[in-house]
Amino acid sequence: MPDELRADVRLLGGLLGQVIAEHGGPDLLADVERLRKAVIAARRREVSVDEVAALAAEWPVERAVQIARAFTCYFHLANLAEEHYRIRILRERDTGAAPLPESLGAAVAEVGRERTAELVRELELRPVLTAHPTEARRRAVATAIQRISTQLAEYNAPARGAGERAETRRRLLEEIDLLWRTSQLRHTKLDPLDEVRTAMAAFDETLFRVVPSVYRSLDAALGLDTGSRPPLARAYIRYGSWIGGDRDGNPNVTASVTRQAMLIQAEHVLTALENATTRIGRSLTVARTYAPPSPALRAALAEAEDAHPDLVSELATRSPREPHRQWLLFLAARIAATRRREMDLAYRSPADFLADLRMCQESLAQGGAPRQAYGELQHLIWQVETFGFHLAELEVRQHSQVHAAALEEIAKGAVSERTEEVLATIRVIAWIQERFGTTACSRYVVSFTRSARDIAAVYELAAHALGDRAPVLDVVPLFESGEDLANAPSVLSGMLELPAVQARLAANDRRLEVMLGYSDSAKELGPAAATLKLYDAQEALTAWARANDVRLTLFHGRGGALGRGGGPANRAVLAQAPGSVSGRFKVTEQGEVIFARYGHAAIARRHMEQVTHAVLLASTPAVEERTAVAADRFRALAETVATASERAYRALTEAPGFPEWFGLVSPLEEIGLLRLGSRPARRGLGAPRSLDDLRAIPWVFAWAQTRVNLPGWYGLGSGLDAVISAEDGAGLKELQAAYAEWPLFASLLDNVEMSLAKTDRAIAERYLALGGREDFSAQVLAEYDLTRRLVLTVTGHSRLLENRRVLSRAVQLRDPYVDALSHLQLRALAALRAGDELDEQEREQLNTLLLLSVNGVAAGLQNTG
Incomplete structure (x- = not known):
């Protein structure tokens, strides 16, 4: 283990040991140490697995529960130490002497500046956050870990005095004590809006700030003097979300939930935009003497003063002779009004906000202040282009059988509550589009699509719900089983005959999206057969799209775990069938993967750069040809x-x-x-x-x-x-x-x-x-x-x-401690399976032990589902 990582693990582990001893006495810490040493000895074959199992069985259940809590907390801290080590190594490797491997700079070097610039014009990366239940940690636990992370970074910061270091160590001990005292288990079931709010943490703390830095990295790779010229990079990332929209098999996601989910998203993104606009506006103290405003900006300020004299007068008083500052602070007030729904000042659309920002940018550039025009202000423009006023496109998903049953009921006239809910969902989509624009919610994914009839059903239901006021819908077929994957091209051919699909293709430059399900295909066929059948489906769909002049986007429904299509995302992109990427990649980000990839800014940026690097390379003729030759040969x-x-x-x-x-x-x-x-x-x-x-x-x-x-x-x-x-x-x-x-x-x-x-x-x-x-x-x-x-x-x-030295070390570091929890879990599981004579209290205690061990093993293995 590297010295820096070893030091952090020892520091955090030692503080946890102190907390355990303070809370449960030295005997509890001694029992934890006995089990820790026993599982390590078993790994070295110095004792048998049976001996370890006997040790795990000798404690009373209440004591076993405390020991399980100790190992679970240890894993949270070990994971945190590893994350900090990864960040440290990333920063050390980023010397500037050469691009980091799999970075945007490396992509430009490998693909060539001109070719990359061409690809960037069509580049699309669409990560879709899903609420699939694979995050075992409570939000309170995740928040506690984030606070410990902040203190660990402070502790390791260079040039710290002894007093500062001692205080940070005290804060670390306090936060680890709080983690120990926080229940690891949820006592109430999550509802869909809880899941929406949980996902917002990734946006608030990471994504909003990281996305423009990724674009800046690409811009710097494409040309010199980034920040003092018009950007060569464009906003190519668009986030999607199924959280609050995916109702397939989840009766708790209703039309009302979908509506509320979008309102929560909008509240977060508008708050972020308001804060960013205010921050940049306050810092933009450019005097008119040194950067005179353009005629367009002068006219816009005059028009704003006519419409809102008190507001603009106040801004002019606070920012005299600083017209660009006045303008941006006025825009911040308009964003605040948009959030509060004060319609006389609110923006009607993000396009209007972008136009006002670009007017300011052009004015600064014309006035001789290009660094102010294309620096932080450009970041804000990229953020608006990426997130709009809705943050992420809310996608709806429902099972094809639900639609078929709804149409059957409508034909007979006796409409059930479930069918009413289907129609209400379509009305909510229309409401979202009217309020936030078509891009906020237009994709409707149909699970278990078997024929074009399953696609037509959604358009028919939309007509029943709203007639000629039906929302714009891009209905996305989802192919999951082996048979469905093989039949996908013929289903798409049937879709082309539907008038509604023809109208959408005519309106959107013949763009069509198809989703491939990795989870259910792997469960049905096994990992190897599913992987190869999915590849065959990609090849067939790519050929179909070429023959039918369709611009196809394949939407990869990958899980976090390896058994559900998970694994390193950049390698997955480069393994796609030739021609199936073409500068466009859309993929689900699920459960614990969201926080693993987007929980820290440095790791989030690295992940996005790696995926973009892979998409750019996979879209080049050389890589496509090499992959095609290998696929044909084997x-x-x-x-x-x-x-x-x-x-x-x-x-x-x-x-x-x-x-x-x-x-x-x-x-x-x-x-x-x-x-x-x-x-x-x-x-x-x-x-x-x-x-x-x-x-x-x-x-x-x-x-x-x-x-x-x-x-x-x-x-x-x-x-x-x-x-x-x-x-x-x-x-x-x-x-x-x-x-x-x-x-x-x-x-x-x-x-x-x-x-x-x-x-x-x-x-x-x-x-x-x-x-x-x-x-x-x-x-x-x-x-x-x-x-x-x-x-x-x-x-x-x-x-x-x-x-895979890094991964191997991570597995070896955790394995003995996972073993400890596995033995505790086996004890509980065996007793519950054979427990006909257990009383209610005994059963409850064993269930607590079992669930704590499940939580801990998930933390140790760093994946759940």
Whole structure:
């Protein structure tokens, strides 16, 4: 471990130990240390796993709960220390001597300045925040961690005096004490508006400030003297959100919730714009002598004085002979009025605000003050272009069957409450468009699209809801199952025959969006087969778009976990099918991923630059050609891997009794008690009878808790073995060549390797034994052994993550401590599964222990679903 990271871990761990001893006495700290040393010894094979399990079982449940809390808090602090180390390393590497790898400067150097400038004109990056329940931490816990983060940064700041350092250490101890005393578990269920407000933290604290800095970085890479000339970079990022709009399977998201979600978003962005405009306006003390206002600005100020004499007179008194300052402070007052809905002063649209800002910019430039024109004022312009008055486009999603049932009811005349809600949602979309503009809410995603009829249904419902006053809708088909992915091009061909779709294509330069679902396809087919089928779908859809003169955007519904299409985002972009990116990339950002990527400004900026770098490179002919050649060469190999891996995966997951066994070996039922989000964990009531009843998130989350991580790797070993067995030795060489030359195959194996690295065979065996089915357990462990062996053989690594030093260190740092929580969880799970004679108090205590351990393991593994 690097010295700086080791020092932070020791500092935070030591302070936590002090807090634990102060709260629970030295005996509690001693028990925590006993378990910590035992799991480390087990990793070194100095003691057996059975001995550790016996230790975890010897304490009273109340004591075990306190120990679980201690390890959970430790993980929060270790994660924080690692985040600070990442930021420190990023800053140390950014010397200016050469561009950082995977940065915007590197993209310009690799692609070329002229070609990058061409690509930037069409560049689109659309991250979509979703409320899928994969953030296990309470907001209060996340906030406590942020306060500790602030104090740690202060503690490590250079040139600090001894007194300052001692005071910061005291504050660190105070905040860690508060973290210890904060309940790790939610006691009330989140509602959708809680989720909206939680997501706003990422915007308030990070995104609003970071986005213009990303554009500035691109502008600096494209030309000299950024900040003193008109920008060469344009605002290419547009955020979307499903939080408060995604009603598929979530009856708690209503039309009223969607309306309130947009109002919350607008309140946050208008407040941010008001503050930014005020700050820049107050600092713009440019005297008219040194930067005379343009005729347009003089006329605008005169017109403003006629309409609002008291306000403008006050501003002139406060800022005499400073017309640009007066103007910006007047604009800040107009934004405040927009937020308060004072219509005589409010802006009607962000376009009007932009026009006023650009007038000021042009005036400053003409008056000989280009640095004031293209510096902070340009940042504000970029922020308005990116976020508008609505912050993020609120997207609506609903299941195709809901629409079909609604139309059937309307035809019969007996309309249910659910159908009324569908119609009310469309009316709310119209209201949002009228209030905030079409770009605030026009995309309507249809889950489980099977035919063009599913798309037509939305337009028909819109006509029923509002007639000729129906809102502008871009209906987006979502293809999730293997069969639906294969049928996608024919569904799109049917869409082209719909008059409503034809009208939209005519109005939007023939732009069409299609969403690909990674979560459900992976749950149905297994990780390897799903990855390859999704790639095939991308290829087919790209060819279809080219043949039909359509500008296609593929919307990637990726989860945070590896079993749901997660993994490094920049590698995922470069692994896309040739021609499928073309300067446009749209992807979901879910749950804990939102705060991992956007919780700190430096990490958020690095993430956005890496993804943009990948989008630019993936859109170049050289990269597209290289990928196409590799895909063509290894097509047959991929088919063999996909077919054999899917067969192995289905042989397990479709076997009689598998869903019931899965419920016994994992904390699946108990995860629902964590109150992770407003969305139900499964479709329907009762225990799942098949995987179709179970959503992808709890499926992945539960397997992660068992330390099996089955959705991230199961079946690939059988797929690789099929190639090796069939080719008489040549197959292995072809697999190694595919890993070296084909980004998709390399990404698949690298992601599986990460998932295997987070798997612990010895602990997994103990979970699997809870199900009482030795045949299933043997099947899972045999596939694990095969997959691990063959992945190492194909990659040429002697151990997992051999070439990923940072990630390997992170996993090794956490593994023993995750083991401690796993043993505590196993104790609780085994007692609950066999607990027919438990009284209510015992059951409640065991559930608390189980849920705390689930929370802690999620923090330790750094992913849930």
